[in-house]
Amino acid sequence: MPKYIVTIGLEVHAQLTTQSKMFCACPREFGAEPNTHTCPTCLGLPGALPVLNEAAIEKTILTGMMLGCETPPIVKWDRKNYFYPDMPKNYQITQFDLPLCIGGGVPLYDLAYPKDAQKSIVNPGKVVKLTRIHLEEDVAKSTHHDKFTTIDFNRAGTPLMEIVSDPDIDSAEEAFAYLTSLRQILIYGGVSDADMEKGNLRCDVNISLRPEGQTELGSKIELKNLNSMSAVRRAIKYEIERQTEALDKGEKLIQSTRRWDDDRGETSLMRTKEDAHDYRYLPDPDLIPLRTADIVARVRPLVPELPHEKRARFEKDYGCSAYDAGVLASEKELATWYEAAVGADTSVPPKKIANWVINDLLGILKDSEGGISSCPLKPEALSALVAVVEEGKISNTQAKEVFAEMFESGKPASEIIKAKGFEQVSDTGALEVIVDQILAANPDKVAEVKGGNEKAMNWFTGQAMKASQGKANPKIVTDIVRKKVLG
């Protein structure tokens, strides 16, 4: 059987976090009472005129800058004509041949891949090339019930950014990593909430297979209605298998659009090329072309430090491992929290704070709602706890107990340590008295230590710990025993 080369391209629709809609002043609000945020423009009533939303244009250009795209000096808007109940004026305003952003790419990084695929990444450090990003208006939201359909025009006319990749993705795992990386960058830039479950990030997949050795791409199959990361991965896997089987049997695949059924885990045919729309794009006469130079100059300073830049800096400046830096930079808020903890006390090694954040804080946050943004623990409080551990004032085991209580009660580490009586006795004079008593009472054990028995040494440390009710600093006790017995 021949082997096939898989080629995948993704079209991602991201809702922008603007105050108002794309061409009118109606508020853009998720979850409002249906059909309460509408006006003649977004209802598509005859004679209503669109007015460009500058914030939406700025956010799209910012996205392009974060992804290394170019913005043409002049852009324009076009009408895409089709008849459908969710689009009452019978055309959607979008961008055809002069979009806001051209080119660019999305860098994939190891932790962006699905967990079970991180050990077998085929193209580490890959950057998936982008074709373009354009800005358009969203359509109304239809909800299909048993015997009827309802429609909510609150979503009609809200700004929607379409990010189109080149057919540059080779596998379901890469598609997953692409979406993870892209989401992260959109959230970093504050341009979109990019939550697939809430529908503010939606994804269409184009996928084709061709036999090895053939340069011409195979028939393009489009998958619609993918609304979660796992659906994207599963649908692509399913489609690769389905197309491989068909090609193996000598069937010819035809260009078509398919629907993914998440419950059944399979795709089904929606339409073939013959039923494809002819959208008859034409420049929108209500919107004049836009010169972009001023907006580009205004937006450039707003480009934030990007996830991959932050990761590199955490490794270089804070001595984090690549894995730790990846986890810490995966969420902007988490990265900010970590840096606040590092900045709170510069004498505490940042690497140690990273360990606490990743192993303990994220562990405890997993079970609490809201993640890092609603974390009751302040960065300075964790820094203070790690400082006490580093000074050897409490043991690691005790510190874990203190940490759990800090998270629960919000009390500072010092207060909890005092209340629990965890303060270690590091006062050598006091400890020497204790050790002297134990040595005097156990001459046989002293002889064993002299004979080189390490276990006997540990026994003395244990006895001293007991005598001090657990407050003795074990390292200092051992040092004293060693000095007194062995000289």
Ligand SMILES: [Zn+2]
């Ligand atoms: Zn409106």
